[in-house]
Amino acid sequence: MELRQQLIETANAMNASGINRGTSGNLSVRLNDGFLITPSGINYSELAPEDIVEMNIKGEWGGSIKPSSEWRFHRDIYRQRADSQAILHAHPVFCATLACLVRPIPAFHYVVAVAGGRDIRCAAYATFGTQELSDHVLTALTDRKACLMANHGLICLGADLSRALALAIEIEQLAQVYYQCLAVGEPVILDDEEMDRVLEKFKDYGKLTPTVRQP
Ligand SMILES: [Zn+2]
DSSP: OHHHHHHHHHHHHHHHTTSOOTTSOEEEEEETTEEEEOBTTOOGGGOOGGGSEEEETTSOBOSSSOBOTTHHHHHHHHHHOTTOSEEEEEOOHHHHHHHHTTOOBOSSSGGGGGGSSSSBOEEOOOOTTOHHHHHHHHHHTTTOSEEEETTTEEEEEESSHHHHHHHHHHHHHHHHHHHHHHHHSOOOOOOHHHHHHHHHHHHHHOTTSOOOOOO
16 A cells, blocks of 8 residues: 555656656556556546556456556566566656657766666657567667657656656756757767766766655
8 A cells, every 4th residue: 555655656746847747657666476557547646546556467457447558568677677666657858859759868978877878778669558669668678777769758667666756857857958969969979988987886876876856
């Protein structure tokens, strides 16, 4: 019950942060051998703990409330990524802008390393809710904690809900700066050696993983 409440609070924080509007995003957290996920089509502000859908790792659920239509990639990520305890999906404006250009985020800023590598990839397009989309997302998430999704949005993985949200906020800010750079010219890209150095430092720091900023 506590985890359901946390999921609702994070869903509302996601909208309050401006990275998501309405019910376009979705959020989940690992629970035992399955996960809890936000339902399809209910406003976050109206969510009650009993509206949260519990799914098993096969993708089955009980009750009359349907899980988010994107449950498939949540399930597949939990299956393949032991490091992921929470997953956030949203359509933040600047991430979605780059995603519609099918433009990955290169090492134009050292904080790009926050997603775990030298860049933030953009998963190939497939219809929402499909296995094909899930497969593309898993590929783009290889050695990464986040990726864009072509003509769609963003996915972030976290060790918990608040870290997944903090990562999404961080990446949306990077996407905004990258977009602004592109409006003026081509940003200078940091070389692989420098990014590897940054990645190493982020590891040492360990807890550089951002925490949620209070409004
Ligand atoms: Zn979506």
